[in-house]
Amino acid sequence: xxxxxxxxxxxxxxxxxxxxxxxxxxxxxxxxxxxxxxxxxxxxxxxxxxxxxxxxxxxxxxxxxxxxxxxxxxxxxxxxxxxxxxxxxxxxxxxxxxxxxxxxxxxxxxxxxxxxxxxxxxxxxxxxxxxxxxxxxxxxxxxxxxxxxxxxxxxxxxxxxxxxxxxxxxxxxxxxxxxxxxxxxxxxxxxxxxxxxxxxxxxxxxxxxxxxxxxxxxxxxxxxxxxxxxxxxxxxxxxxxxxxxxxxxxxxxxxxxxxxxxxxxxxxxxxxxxxxxxxxxxxxxxxxxxxxxxxxxxxxxxxxxxxxxxxxxxxxxxxxxxxxxxxxxxxxxxxxxxxxxxxxxxxxxxxxxxxxxxxxxxxxxxxxxxxxxxxxxxxxxxxxxxxxxxxxxxxxxxxxxxxxxxxxxxxxxxxxxxxxxxxxxxxxxxxxxxxxxxxxxxxxxxxxxxxx
Amino acid sequence: xxxxxxxxxxxxxxxxxxxxxxxxxxxxxxxxxxxxxxxxxxxxxxxxxxxxxxxx
Numbered sequence: 001x002x003x004x005x006x007x008x009x010x011x012x013x014x015x016x017x018x019x020x021x022x023x024x025x026x027x028x029x030x031x032x033x034x035x036x037x038x039x040x041x042x043x044x045x046x047x048x049x050x051x052x053x054x055x056x057x058x059x060x061x062x063x064x065x066x067x068x069x070x071x072x073x074x075x076x077x078x079x080x081x082x083x084x085x086x087x088x089x090x091x092x093x094x095x096x097x098x099x100x101x102x103x104x105x106x107x108x109x110x111x112x113x114x115x116x117x118x119x120x121x122x123x124x125x126x127x128x129x130x131x132x133x134x135x136x137x138x139x140x141x142x143x144x145x146x147x148x149x150x151x152x153x154x155x156x157x158x159x160x161x162x163x164x165x166x167x168x169x170x171x172x173x174x175x176x177x178x179x180x181x182x183x184x185x186x187x188x189x190x191x192x193x194x195x196x197x198x199x200x201x202x203x204x205x206x207x208x209x210x211x212x213x214x215x216x217x218x219x220x221x222x223x224x225x226x227x228x229x230x231x232x233x234x235x236x237x238x239x240x241x242x243x244x245x246x247x248x249x250x251x252x253x254x255x256x257x258x259x260x261x262x263x264x265x266x267x268x269x270x271x272x273x274x275x276x277x278x279x280x281x282x283x284x285x286x287x288x289x290x291x292x293x294x295x296x297x298x299x300x301x302x303x304x305x306x307x308x309x310x311x312x313x314x315x316x317x318x319x320x321x322x323x324x325x326x327x328x329x330x331x332x333x334x335x336x337x338x339x340x341x342x343x344x345x346x347x348x349x350x351x352x353x354x355x356x357x358x359x360x361x362x363x364x365x366x367x368x369x370x371x372x373x374x375x376x377x378x379x380x381x382x383x384x385x386x387x388x389x390x391x392x393x394x395x396x397x398x399x400x401x402x403x404x405x406x407x408x409x410x411x412x413x414x415x416x417x418x419x420x421x422x423x424x425x426x427x428x429x430x431x432x433x434x435x436x437x438x439x440x441x442x443x444x445x446x447x448x449x450x451x452x
Numbered sequence: 453x454x455x456x457x458x459x460x461x462x463x464x465x466x467x468x469x470x471x472x473x474x475x476x477x478x479x480x481x482x483x484x485x486x487x488x489x490x491x492x493x494x495x496x497x498x499x500x501x502x503x504x505x506x507x508x
Contacts, residue, residue, distance in 0.1 A: 297483025300476065328469040332476045343484050346493045 006217035007166035007224070011068045014060065021060065021071025025053035025115055028073045031164040032118070038140050040158040042078045043085045044118035049073070052115040059113065069223060070113025075159045075168035077152075078119040079126055080106050080211070081200040085116075089202050090134040091124045093314055093321025103200025104234060105169065105211050108227040117165055120155030124326050126171060126204040127307060128152060129179050129395035130375075133323050138377060141184060143421050147374045150183035150395055152176040152204075156214050157184035167215045167224060173204045173303065175369070175399025177212040178411040182369035182424025185413045188214045189221045189438070192431050193406030195241045197232035205306035208299070208403040218412065218445045222246060222438060229434060242432075249439035252282035253363040255427075262292025263398065264385025265371035272423045273368050276414035280447045287359050289401075295351045298344035299404040305341050308333025352405045356430065364440050365407075367398040369424035373417035398426060408434040410441045414448050 013019035029046055056071035065071075076082055079089045080103040088094070102110060110116055121139045123131050131139040131154025139154040141147040142162040149157045153170030157180030160168050170177035172190040181188025190212045201211050213224040230243040257277065265273075277284060289295075308315075308330050315322065315330055322330070355365070372382045375391050382394040389397070402409035408431070411424040427444065429437030 291487045293479075293483045294487035295483075297480045301480045301484065304476070304480075324469055325472070328473050329476075332473050335473075335477055336480065340480065340484055343489065346489050347484075347487065350487075350489075350493065 004161075004163040004216050005166060007069070007072055007215055007220035008217055010072050010166055011223065014071050015068070021053040021056035021115060022050070024071065025049050025073055025117070028117060028165055031162065032159075035142070035162050035164060037145055038142060038158045038162055039121055039137050040139060040155040040162070040164065041075070041118045042088065042090060042121050042136050042155070045085070048084045049115060049117055056113050056115060066111070066113035069109070071115060072167070073115040073117040073165050074109060075117045075120050075156055075165045076106060077156050077168070077170050078122050079171055079202040080169055081202075082106055082116060082119065083110075085119045087119070087202065088135070089125045090122045090136060091321060091323075091326070092135050093318045101200060103211075104197040104232045105228055106200065112227060118159075120153070120159055120168060122155055123152035123176075124323055125202070125307075125311075126152040126173060126176055127326050127329050128392060129175060130392055131155070131180065132377060133325055135323075140377075141374060141421070143185060143374075144419070146376055147419075147421055148183065148377055148391075150179035150370070150374070152180075153214060154180045157181055157186060157188075160184065160186045160214055160216055163216075167213060167220055170212055170214045171201050171204075172210050172212050172399075172403065173208045174299065174396040174403050177210075177214055178369050178399050178409060178424070178426060179395050181214050182411045182413070182422065182426075183374045185422030185424075186214055186216060187218050187221060187413070188212060188411045189225065189434075190402060190409045191225075191228055191434050192408045193403075194237045195230075195408075195432065195434055196228040197230075197235040197238050199232055199234035203306070203310050205303045206310075207306065208303060210403070218441060221410070225434065225438070245435055247435040247439050249363070249436060249443060253280075253440045253443060254283045254361055255280065255285075255364050255366050256359060256362045257284065257286045257366045258289050259286050260288030260292070262296065263289065263367065264387055265368050265397075266373065266384040268373060268417055269368045269371060269384075269423055272415040272417070273366070273425055276425055276448045277366065280444050282363075282443075285360060289354070295347055295404060296400060298347035298351075299400040301336050301340050301344040302348070302404070304329065304333035305336055306333075348404050351401070352431070355405055355407075363429075364437060364444075365428040367401075367426045367428070369399065369411040369426040370395065371397040373419055373423065374421035402426075402428050406431050408432075408437045410437060412441060412445050412448070
């Protein structure tokens with residue numbers, strides 16, 4: 001696939017008058033209609049889209065433009081509450097929170113004039129990373145329809161990669177922004193825990209969840225992060241959150257490539273990451289993260305316990321509304337003990353201490369975003385590095401680390417597999433230093449992809 | 453293995469789901485036992501990354 005127009009390009013086109021909000025909206029609608037096989041959208045209403053676009057076009061004519069993104073169409077994952085569309089989390093178990101209000105991030109974007117374009121397909125309740133479990137059916141990868149998009153924000157990934165929109169919103173509990181971004185060959189950013197408001201995003205696991213942007217170009221993320229980061233009185237975790245402040249990173253970054261038991265990857269993926277890293281200016285070293293299986297168990301226990309708590313009432317009221325695999329996950333949380341949960345919370349702190357205090361000095365930690373090339377829909381298992389794991393587990397193989405430790409993370413496309421599907425590289429920064437990570441990613445992306 | 457009979461998966465999916473839940477619980481139990489926790493370690497009551505000292 002050739003490089004798609006980016007949100008940055010659209011901002012420039014709106015500013016110089018070569019496009020209007022209305023022309024962009026019409027083009028996005030046409031492209032969505034041309035790509036029904038992707039199954040990227042759960043709700044797209046032409047009237048809703050065009051009325052927003054007409055208002056944005058009028059504002060620009062009158063010189064009352066609200067922001068640089070005024071008039072840009074942005075798609076929204078179906079677990080964000082939205083005024084004008086229902087919110088289903090792609091489940092038949094009604095969340096009972098349909099319509100009425102916008103999630104904080106959606107409200108911020110709407111106030112800036114963004115055109116809330118559509119709701120995107122997702123893995124049911126975000127409780128999975130393939131996008132093969134959804135009440136409207138599977139999502140297909142624009143690079144090859146036989147392959148998964150990854151999930152749980154798979155519809156957002158497909159919509160951006162297909163050029164229907166230049167940016168979409170995702171949410172990330174164990175990689176759900178980064179996994180489909182990597183599989184679809186786009187950029188995805190998960191903010192630090194406590195810097196981005198989760199208000200109005202239906203939770204999977206409160207202490208692991210983060211909303212994040214998925215975009216065509218890295219520069220697009222810088223335009224969107226101000227609408228994510230900062231304090232929100234409706235989300236206590238953001239009480240001390242700083243607003244976005246763009247920064248630069250002048251020195252060559254110190255990168256640590258994480259490897260070792262529990263962090264295996266397919267040879268093809270490792271070669272691609274190694275080749276990409278060889279182009280990056282800065283110091284490179286390798287380090288082993290000890291006790292990966294224990295930290296992973298802690299992430300999984302917290303995830304299941306928090307999800308089962310959130311769903312306890314609805315699961316009793318409407319068990320038939322859930323897919324059987326989602327019900328199974330929710331049962332797992334009911335079977336874990338208080339001791340196991342508290343031990344997991346201890347390990348969460350220990351992991352962060354290991355990363356911050358036991359490793360040599362670093363600016364960013366590096367991992368492949370996925371350990372394997374993007375799987376086919378029918379592949380239930382993946383074999384790599386002497387491991388045989390379910391495709392589901394392979395998708396979150398590395399990403400959960402960023403959620404358990406609350407780190408900011410970004411995925412960049414860095415190459416293609418032998419099957420022509422994208423391979424992504426993940427950078428993880430220090431907690432709260434989202435802007436610094438973005439600045440490092442700009443350098444790394446420039447070295448690898450030649451952008452900006 | 454099923455917590456509540458109302459939640460029982462359909463027959464054709466049952467074996468796969470029971471396998472999934474059993475494996476997940478075994479994996480969590482084994483993983484949490486494998487690492488030693490000192491008596492000085494405390495759980496993150498309200499997880500706040502900024503309270504953990506950065507050596508910088």
